[in-house]
Amino acid sequence: MTAELLTLDIGDGVVLRGEQWPGDGAPIVLLHSGVTDRRSWRDTAAALGPRSVVAYDRRGVGDSDGVSADFRHVDDLRRVLDVVAPGNDAVLVGSSMGGGVALDLAVLEPDRVRTMVLFAPAVSGAPEVEQLDADTQRLSDLIDAAFESGDLDEINRLEMWLWLDGPASPEGRVSGAARDLAHQMNAALLRRDRDEHAGGSGLDAWGSLEQIRARTTVVCGDLDLPFFAERCRTLVRRIPDADYVELAGRAHLPYLEDPEQCARMIEAAVRDN
Numbered sequence: 001m002t003a004e005l006l007t008l009d010i011g012d013g014v015v016l017r018g019e020q021w022p023g024d025g026a027p028i029v030l031l032h033s034g035v036t037d038r039r040s041w042r043d044t045a046a047a048l049g050p051r052s053v054v055a056y057d058r059r060g061v062g063d064s065d066g067v068s069a070d071f072r073h074v075d076d077l078r079r080v081l082d083v084v085a086p087g088n089d090a091v092l093v094g095s096s097m098g099g100g101v102a103l104d105l106a107v108l109e110p111d112r113v114r115t116m117v118l119f120a121p122a123v124s125g126a127p128e129v130e131q132l133d134a135d136t137q138r139l140s141d142l143i144d145a146a147f148e149s150g151d152l153d154e155i156n157r158l159e160m161w162l163w164l165d166g167p168a169s170p171e172g173r174v175s176g177a178a179r180d181l182a183h184q185m186n187a188a189l190l191r192r193d194r195d196e197h198a199g200g201s202g203l204d205a206w207g208s209l210e211q212i213r214a215r216t217t218v219v220c221g222d223l224d225l226p227f228f229a230e231r232c233r234t235l236v237r238r239i240p241d242a243d244y245v246e247l248a249g250r251a252h253l254p255y256l257e258d259p260e261q262c263a264r265m266i267e268a269a270v271r272d273n
Contacts, residue, residue: 003045008056010079014071017063018056020084021045026114027084028091028270030055031077031098033253034122034196035163036185037062040095044255047263051270054084058098059199061189073199074104081105081112088112092214093266095119096252104201106212113214117269119262120220120228120252123235125204133226135167152190159186166223166251173223178256209238216242217269221250228252 003019010016018038020027028051030041038055039062045053057064059076081090090113094102099121106113132140139162146154157171164182165173172179216239220232229246236244245265247254255262 003042006054006056006084008080008083010076012069012071014059014065014076016056016059016065016076016080018054019045021049021051021053023048023050023052025051025270026087026089026091027052027054028093028266029053029077029081029085031092031094031101032058032061033096033098033119033163035159035189036095036182036253036256037188039181039185040253040256043259044263044266047260048267051267054080056080058101060192066192067195067198071199072104072201073101074108074201074203076199077101077105078109089114091115091270093117093119094121095255097122100124100205101201103205103209103212104203106214106216107203107205107208108201110211110213113212115270116214116216117266118216118218118232118235119254120224120232121218121235123206123209123231124201125206126231127206129227133167136162136225136227139167152187156183156186156190162225163252164256166221167225169223169251174251174257182253182256209235210240212239214241215269217245217265218242219245219247219254219265221247221252221254223249223251225252 003021006018006020008016038057041055060067088111092102099118102116143158161171218232218235220229236242
């Protein structure tokens with residue numbers, strides 16, 4: 001299935017850019033993480049054929065326009081859905097920060113989101129992590145030191161160890177094209193020197209999980225940061241209609257490691273709803 005370029009004028013002089021894979025049914029909208037852009041989903045999207053799929057770069061990421069004034073990513077998502085998936089049956093697949101944007105919309109407009117698949121999502125209003133495990137703390141300290149020295153290459157290297165390999169895994173566990181792409185995407189984000197907190201919703205989604213009506217599948221790799229696994233299990237306990245899927249031998253970005261596996265899981269979640 002070949003992707004078509006997608007240009008979305010969401011108003012206020014802002015244009016978001018993405019890709020659309022034409023196909024059957026309500027579009028599956030893929031929302032990227034904070035260390036990637038829409039390219040992270042390409043192989044997964046192609047494997048979802050003949051489903052209709054959309055992936056776009058959030059504001060200030062990839063090919064989309066930069067941050068200009070006060071905005072919220074959840075409002076941008078709502079405008080994207082007005083164009084690509086009008087109505088009340090949105091299917092959202094979000095990774096990390098992208099999962100947080102999906103949750104924000106499910107809280108704001110519970111009737112609009114039919115199905116969600118969330119890969120170790122961020123959650124607006126979630127409590128701060130009080131203590132990191134030793135492996136994550138070690139890498140976090142090294143990343144902080146690299147930021148202090150302004151060494152973007154070192155930041156990228158360490159962040160890919162943390163997010164792609166997993167904090168307790170050896171560096172380079174994931175190799176080849178997946179690692180090359182991950183490095184390229186994160187390097188582009190680091191060069192932009194963007195405020196990663198810009199576009200936050202200001203919502204307390206954490207305090208509103210019981211209001212979510214969407215059929216939800218929460219996914220976490222067993223090599224991911226331990227606090228994400230704990231958070232994901234909490235989400236499944238509190239969201240009324242939710243299941244938990246653990247991916248063996250995967251970390252925070254499993255669709256880069258095995259897009260076919262993730263596509264099958266997404267397809268099953270959509271088909272069963």
